[in-house]
Each structure stands twice: as C-alpha cells, then as structure tokens.
Amino acid sequence: xxxxxxxxxxxxxxxxxxxxxxxxxxxxxxxxxxxxxxxxxxxxxxxxxxxxxxxxxxxxxxxxxxxxxxxxxxxxxxxxxxxxxxxxxxxxxxxxxxxxxxxxxxxxxxxxxxxxxxxxxxxxxxxxxxxxxxxxxxxxxxxxxxxxxxxxxxxxxxxxxxxxxxxxxxxxxxxxxxxxxxxxxxxxxxxxxxxxxxxxxxxxxxxxxxxxxxxxxxxxxxxxxxxxxxxxxxxxxxxxxxxxxxxxxxxxxxxxxxxxxxxxxxxxxxxxxxxxxxxxxxxxxxxxxxxxxxxxxxxxxxxxxxxxxxxxxxxxxxxxxxxxxxxxxxxxxxxxxxxxxxxxxxxxxxxxxxxxxxxxxxxxxxxxxxxxxxxxxxxxxxxxxxxxxxxxxxxxxxxxxxxx
Amino acid sequence: xxxxxxxxxxxxxxxxxxxxxxxxxxxxxxxxxxxxxxxxxxxxxxxxxxxxxxxxxxxxxxxxxxxxxxxxxxxxxxxxxxxxxxxxxxxxxxxxxxxxxxxxxxxxxxxxxxxxxxxxxxxxxxxxxxxxxxxxxxxxxxxxxxxxxxxxxxxxxxxxxxxxxxxxxxxxxxxxxxxxxxxxxxxxxxxxxxxxxxxxxxxxxxxxxxxxxxxxxxxxxxxxxxxxxxxxxxxxxxxxxxxxxxxxxxxxxxxxxxxxxxxxxxxxxxxxxxxxxxxxxxxxxxxxxxxxxxxxxxxxxxxxxxxxxxxxxxxxxxxxxxxxxxxxxxxxxxxxxxxxxxxxxxxxxxxxxxxxxxxxxxxxxxxxxxxxxxxxxxxxxxxxxxxxxxxxxxxxxxxxxxxx
Numbered sequence: 001x002x003x004x005x006x007x008x009x010x011x012x013x014x015x016x017x018x019x020x021x022x023x024x025x026x027x028x029x030x031x032x033x034x035x036x037x038x039x040x041x042x043x044x045x046x047x048x049x050x051x052x053x054x055x056x057x058x059x060x061x062x063x064x065x066x067x068x069x070x071x072x073x074x075x076x077x078x079x080x081x082x083x084x085x086x087x088x089x090x091x092x093x094x095x096x097x098x099x100x101x102x103x104x105x106x107x108x109x110x111x112x113x114x115x116x117x118x119x120x121x122x123x124x125x126x127x128x129x130x131x132x133x134x135x136x137x138x139x140x141x142x143x144x145x146x147x148x149x150x151x152x153x154x155x156x157x158x159x160x161x162x163x164x165x166x167x168x169x170x171x172x173x174x175x176x177x178x179x180x181x182x183x184x185x186x187x188x189x190x191x192x193x194x195x196x197x198x199x200x201x202x203x204x205x206x207x208x209x210x211x212x213x214x215x216x217x218x219x220x221x222x223x224x225x226x227x228x229x230x231x232x233x234x235x236x237x238x239x240x241x242x243x244x245x246x247x248x249x250x251x252x253x254x255x256x257x258x259x260x261x262x263x264x265x266x267x268x269x270x271x272x273x274x275x276x277x278x279x280x281x282x283x284x285x286x287x288x289x290x291x292x293x294x295x296x297x298x299x300x301x302x303x304x305x306x307x308x309x310x311x312x313x314x315x316x317x318x319x320x321x322x323x324x325x326x327x328x329x330x331x332x333x334x335x336x337x338x339x340x341x342x343x344x345x346x347x348x349x350x351x352x353x354x355x356x357x358x359x360x361x362x363x364x365x366x367x368x369x370x371x372x373x374x375x376x377x378x379x380x381x382x383x384x385x386x387x388x389x390x391x392x393x394x395x396x397x398x399x400x401x402x403x404x
Numbered sequence: 405x406x407x408x409x410x411x412x413x414x415x416x417x418x419x420x421x422x423x424x425x426x427x428x429x430x431x432x433x434x435x436x437x438x439x440x441x442x443x444x445x446x447x448x449x450x451x452x453x454x455x456x457x458x459x460x461x462x463x464x465x466x467x468x469x470x471x472x473x474x475x476x477x478x479x480x481x482x483x484x485x486x487x488x489x490x491x492x493x494x495x496x497x498x499x500x501x502x503x504x505x506x507x508x509x510x511x512x513x514x515x516x517x518x519x520x521x522x523x524x525x526x527x528x529x530x531x532x533x534x535x536x537x538x539x540x541x542x543x544x545x546x547x548x549x550x551x552x553x554x555x556x557x558x559x560x561x562x563x564x565x566x567x568x569x570x571x572x573x574x575x576x577x578x579x580x581x582x583x584x585x586x587x588x589x590x591x592x593x594x595x596x597x598x599x600x601x602x603x604x605x606x607x608x609x610x611x612x613x614x615x616x617x618x619x620x621x622x623x624x625x626x627x628x629x630x631x632x633x634x635x636x637x638x639x640x641x642x643x644x645x646x647x648x649x650x651x652x653x654x655x656x657x658x659x660x661x662x663x664x665x666x667x668x669x670x671x672x673x674x675x676x677x678x679x680x681x682x683x684x685x686x687x688x689x690x691x692x693x694x695x696x697x698x699x700x701x702x703x704x705x706x707x708x709x710x711x712x713x714x715x716x717x718x719x720x721x722x723x724x725x726x727x728x729x730x731x732x733x734x735x736x737x738x739x740x741x742x743x744x745x746x747x748x749x750x751x752x753x754x755x756x757x758x759x760x761x762x763x764x765x766x767x768x769x770x771x772x773x774x775x776x777x778x779x780x781x782x783x784x785x786x787x788x789x790x791x792x793x794x795x796x797x798x799x800x801x802x803x804x805x806x807x808x
Binding site for chain 2: 016019020050053054056057058063064065066067068069071072073075076078079080081082083084086087092094096098099143145
C-alpha cells in the first residue's frame with residue numbers, strides 16, 4: 001500500500017463532466033492499492049471571476065478579506081469532487097486548509113506554508129477514506145484564511161506529499177509532461193522521462209508549462225519526487241527527481257523559448273560608477289523585472305547598457321528609462337519589442353565544455369544574430385530577433401538532442 | 405453605545421453595486437454610535453448555481469460535501485462586503501461560521517444552532533471593528549461545515565443577536581415591513597409598526613414575506629426583538645416583539661392570502677375507523693404536506709374527506725389519492741386546482757368573540773363561498789375559489805382594519 005498525492009486544477013476541473021472524470025481517475029488509483037490524497041485548485045475561470053468581483057469592491061487586491069473571497073473557489077470544487085467520488089461508492093473525506101490544518105505565515109495573497117499537521121489526514125487514511133484537500137489555501141496564526149498566490153495549488157500538493165511521506169506527488173494538467181522542445185514548434189521534440197529539480201527549475205523559469213516554480217523549489221528542498229502528467233490520458237509523464245548519474249550523461253535536456261521579451265538599450269551613458277544602477281533601480285521601484293542585462297564600455301568614458309523586460313512591461317519601462325537616460329545625459333535609447341529568448345538547459349553542461357560555443361556556432365551558421373546572452377551553470381539563454389524563434393528551436397534541437 | 409445586528413441577503417446583495425450600498429448603510433449605522441454586527445446570506449442566484457453544480461455531481465443533495473459546496477457562497481459574499489467596508493475607511497473583521505464559532509448539530513443541509521461562542525466577536529467589537537459574519541452556516545462537533553437550510557441566514561442573525569445581547573436584530577430585504585394586507589391587492593393596506601411573535605408566525609405561515617418562520621420561532625423563544633425593513637429605503641419597518649397590552653386591543657392585525665393551494669375531496673368513503681388516515685398517511689409517505697382538512701359523514705356509514713395541498717404537489721397528490729380511494733372503495737374524487745386560502749390574523753381574537761362569524765358573514769355578503777375552514781387561537785383561514793382572492797382580501801380589510 002503506497003501513498004500517492006495527486007493534484008488537479010485548471011482546465012481539468014472546469015465542468016462537472018471534467019470533475020467526474022477526475023473522480024473516476026482518483027478511484028482507479030485507489031483501487032490500484034494506493035492510499036490517495038487529492039489536492040485540488042479552483043477552476044481557472046472561477047478564481048478570475050472571484051478576483052474581478054473583489055476588485056469591483058476594492059481596487060487594491062489585498063488583505064485577509066480578499067483571500068476570503070478567492071479561497072471560496074477551492075471550497076466549492078473540493079465539495080464537488082468529493083460528491084463525485086462518493087457517488088461512485090467510495091468513502092471520502094474533505095479538508096479545507098484550516099481543517100488539515102495547513103499553517104502559513106500571516107501574509108495574505110502570498111502566504112508561505114510553515115507547517116502541515118498530518119495527524120487528521122493520516123487518521124482518515126487509516127479508515128480507508130480517499131482524501132480531498134483544498135489547495136492554494138491555509139490558515140495563519142490569527143485564524144484567518146490565507147492564500148498562497150497564483151499557482152499555490154502545486155505548492156500545497158508538494159508540501160502535503162512531503163508532510164505525509166508520499167512516494168510521489170502527481171501534478172495533473174493539460175500537458176503530457178515536459179518535452180525536449182515545444183512539440184508545436186519542433187516535430188522531433190520528445191517527452192523527457194526523468195529530469196532533475198535544477199533542470200526543471202531552469203526550464204520552468206524560461207517558459208516551460210506544467211508546474212509552478214515555487215513548487216519545484218519546495219520539492220527540491222525536501223526531495224519530493226514529482227510527476228508532471230496529463231489528466232486527459234493515462235500515459236506516464238515526466239518524473240522530476242534528484243540528480244543521478246544517467247542524467248549527467250545528457251548534455252542538453254530541453255530547449256525552451258519565451259516570446260514575451262523586449263529589449264531596451266541606453267547608449268552613451270557617462271561612465272561613472274553607479275549610473276547604470278540608477279536605470280535598474282528606477283525600474284525595480286516600479287515593479288518591473290529586468291531579465292537579461294549587458295553592459296559594455298563603448299568609447300572612452302561612455303558605456304552602453306542593454307537589458308530585456310517582458311513585452312507586457314515594455315511601454316512603462318521605455319518611459320522610465322527615457323526619463324532617467326535624460327537625467328544621466330545619455331546619447332540615445334534604442335528600443336525593440338520584437339525580441340525572444342531561446343534557452344538550452346541540461347545538467348550535463350556542468351561537465352561538458354564548449355556547449356555555449358556550439359550553441360552560438362549553430363545559430364550563426366543559420367544566420368541568427370545573438371543580441372544578448374545570459375548563462376547559469378546548467379543553462380545558456382540568448383536573445384534573438386523574434387521572427388527566428390521557431391527556426392532557432394529547431395536547429396538547436398537538431399544539434400543537441402537529435403531526431404526522435 | 406448600543407449593539408445592533410443587521411442581516412442582509414437575497415436581492416440586496418446581488419451585485420457589487422448593491423454590496424457597496426449595504427456597506428454604506430452599515431457604516432452609517434456605526435457612525436450613529438452603534439456597535440454593528442452584520443450577518444450576510446449569499447446572493448440568491450449564487451446558492452442556486454452552487455446547488456445545481458452539486459446536483460450535477462450527485463443527484464442526492466445531502467451530506468457534508470454538499471454543505472461544503474453551498475456554504476462557499478456566503479464565504480465569498482462576506483469577503484466582498486468586508487472589502488467594501490474597508491474601502492470606506494473602516495476597521496472590519498470577518499467571521500465564517502467556524503471562526504465564530506457557531507456550533508450546530510451534525511445534520512448537514514438542515515443543521516440547528518446549538519451554541520454560539522461570542523468571545524471573539526466581543527473582543528473585536530471592543531477594538532472598534534465592524535463585524536461581518538457568514539449566515540446560514542456553522543460547524544458541527546466533528547469539525548465539518550454545516551448549513552442551516554434555506555433561509556437559515558435569518559436564524560443565524562437572530563441567534564447572534566441573542567448570544568451578543570443586541571438591542572435589536574434588523575432583517576433587511578426588499579419588503580418595507582409587514583403590511584395589514586398585500587399593498588398590491590389592497591390599496592388601503594398599511595404598514596404594521598409593531599406585531600407580536602405569534603401574529604408574525606401566523607402571517608408568515610400563511611404567506612407573508614420578509615422573514616423565515618424558524619427565525620421567528622427562535623426570536624420568540626429567546627425574546628429577541630426583530631425589525632423587518634427594506635434595504636432600499638431608510639424608513640423604519642415592522643418591529644416584531646413580545647405581546648403587550650396595546651396589541652391586544654387590535655382584533656385583526658393582518659390579512660394574508662396564499663394562491664398556492666389546491667383541493668382534493670374523496671366522496672363516499674366507507675366510514676370505518678382509520679380509513680381517512682390511510683389517505684393522509686400515503687400522502688405523508690410521499691412528502692406531501694396537507695394543509696386544511698375537513699371530514700364529515702355524508703350518508704349512513706359513508707364519509708367525505710376534503711383537504712388542501714399546494715398546487716405544486718397537486719398532480720402527485722391526486723394520483724396517490726385516486727389509488728388509495730379505489731382500494732378503500734370510495735365513490736368518487738373531486739379535485740380542484742383553482743383554490744386559494746385567505747387568513748385573518750390578530751392577537752385580539754383571543755378576547756373578542758364572533759370574529760370568525762363576522763369573517764364568514766362578510767364573505768357571504770359578497771357572494772364568496774367558503775369551501776374549507778381552519779382556525780387557531782389567533783387566526784381564521786378559509787379556502788375559497790381562487791378568482792375571488794383579491795376581492796376577499798379587500799372586503800375583509802375593509803371590515804376588520806378599515807381605511808388608511
């Protein structure tokens with residue numbers, strides 16, 4: 001008898017029809033001689049609807065009252081799924097965050113899980129019940145309902161898997177797993193069977209769907225094995241786990257791209273200490289995240305600063321940069337909306353020299369100009385002209401991963 | 405500094421615009437030097453929507469899982485109203501049923517309040533906060549969320565008013581108060597300023613809107629003064645309270661009607677003991693409530709049984725009665741959908757003889773035939789042909805209450 005935590009949410013729980021399929025799937029897993037704990041997130045549209053109602057009452061989306069409104073979505077869906085499981089003839093027991101309890105810090109809308117008391121859930125498992133837990137929510141030390149922020153449902157599931165000592169935390173969504181590249185772009189893309197936490201973190205950060213970054217970090221910290229799989233098929237998905245020897249043999253595991261990038265370059269900044277920092281500080285003060293950054297001295301005592309932001313933030317970032325650039329006496333600003341970022345990720349890079357060089361050569365051979373570069377121990381990202389995105393993914397897939 | 409409990413629900417909380425008006429009203433009451441505890445029920449459409457979703461998952465609408473689904477509506481609305489009050493610049497504290505806690509028995513979908521712990525609410529009132537409490541829900545001894553059944557929000561409010569020692573429980577809805585007759589039918593109808601619990605119980609049982617019967621019973625038992633008033637005006641409404649001397653001076657307080665009545669008569673039943681009971685038992689076994697009942701011996705050893713049911717239950721009741729009548733060897737069945745019930749209610753009837761006689765005479769004088777009669781200490785109801793309903797209300801209002 002193994003204990004499995006399964007997390008469902010998003011498009012998998014949109015209608016009662018979907019929920020009935022989830023109920024059947026949960027019951028199948030139970031009949032496969034597993035103890036099953038299901039963690040569920042609200043239907044995608046429901047959280048948006050509740051959030052919009054809250055915004056109409058109060059434009060600032062904050063405070064325990066806001067959390068009260070949006071956590072109602074999980075309460076409803078937990079009840080509905082439990083009704084579906086009971087209707088199939090199985091014993092079921094529901095837990096809202098405060099009923100587990102899942103204790104969090106007192107930071108509404110972005111709380112972090114502090115402690116999960118697994119006593120009551122374990123007692124119900126012993127009685128043979130299938131457990132359904134509300135994801136995304138907890139209770140703070142003052143007894144208020146808190147929420148973990150968007151995507152917190154994945155983190156709830158991983159944290160519960162850890163607290164209960166589950167063999168695996170299965171994260172169900174509408175993707176079949178993690179692929180070596182987006183199958184819509186690269187027909188040779190293959191599903192990755194096993195991947196390390198660090199690779200998954202890099203892939204998710206650079207654009208891969210299927211699991212929230214906070215959940216991966218939690219899983220890595222507590223060594224929880226995850227499986228990212230589809231709720232629409234019974235195929236196995238991608239297992240995310242600790243590094244092992246076989247993983248390091250593969251140089252590049254996956255290639256991801258992100259089209260939500262734009263470039264701003266400030267040319268001819270007087271090169272005195274702290275000038276570049278002023279631009280970046282002004283952006284940070286306005287909650288604009290800067291992704292890639294390149295600075296170089298172009299002429300005597302003048303520097304160029306180039307960086308990327310999301311397309312969403314582009315207009316605001318452009319205005320702010322223009323204002324600061326004028327204050328600094330910079331020569332000119334060059335701004336470009338049509339940028340994308342393509343990244344190669346792989347644990348094997350640690351031990352294989354020349355991976356970046358091979359990437360740059362491959363792109364150059366295909367006449368794709370590299371505008372910015374950023375690297376980590378297991379990742380190389382390049383900013384390129386957006387129109388070459390798909391071509392870049394395909395040639396890099398061919399160069400590093402090959403044909404399926 | 406007086407403590408007031410205010411209950412809002414139904415059409416008063418349908419949209420954010422409505423809720424903003426409620427928030428303003430609550431704040432006005434607070435600024436009037438009152439401690440304010442607001443009890444809120446879900447928007448009418450919301451509970452129906454949740455109930456329908458639950459029904460799609462499991463046709464039986466029962467169990468703690470069903471309560472979990474439908475109580476999500478109150479959670480949302482409590483959060484939304486609190487956001488509105490905070491947006492106006494006031495300190496607000498929310499309580500779900502389990503947070504108060506409001507303890508109920510473990511009967512999902514129809515729980516009764518057992519005990520309200522007022523400690524936490526009182527502590528927050530002392531800090532100057534406006535309190536918003538979820539109506540309609542509580543927590544059972546096993547820690548499950550329970551609901552009190554439709555209209556339970558009124559009962560929550562009255563029970564909280566009792567537990568907190570409030571001077572009054574104000575029940576807001578879309579009616580201005582209780583009227584001596586339906587103003588849509590009788591232009592002379594006047595708003596009743598004060599009414600006793602018993603009168604209010606009879607009026608509500610016979611068709612008056614504005615407050616749930618269970619809430620009146622609770623208020624009567626614990627002597628909680630209620631005011632039934634409109635959330636759309638600032639006019640005072642109808643105060644429901646214990647009997648006093650002035651009330652007994654009024655013979656008839658109100659005239660109500662109910663068109664949701666139908667009549668079934670079984671003629672020529674062999675008059676042996678228990679035969680009539682068989683019809684009524686069969687109806688009860690099928691969850692059909694019988695309202696008025698008349699039995700008389702028509703010929704030697706034959707009896708006629710006449711009773712009324714709601715129009716909603718009429719077809720089912722007719723079928724069941726026909727089956728039993730055949731078994732009993734009754735002569736014939738006469739069924740009539742077009743019946744209504746008109747009632748006069750008044751505390752003064754206790755001490756005034758001849759009220760019923762005057763009612764019958766008034767109806768006879770206007771050629772309205774009485775088909776059935778039922779009475780209580782403070783009420784006389786008659787079943788008449790539906791088409792005379794409005795005429796009956798008007799002539800009885802003229803006879804007993806007079807012109808406004």
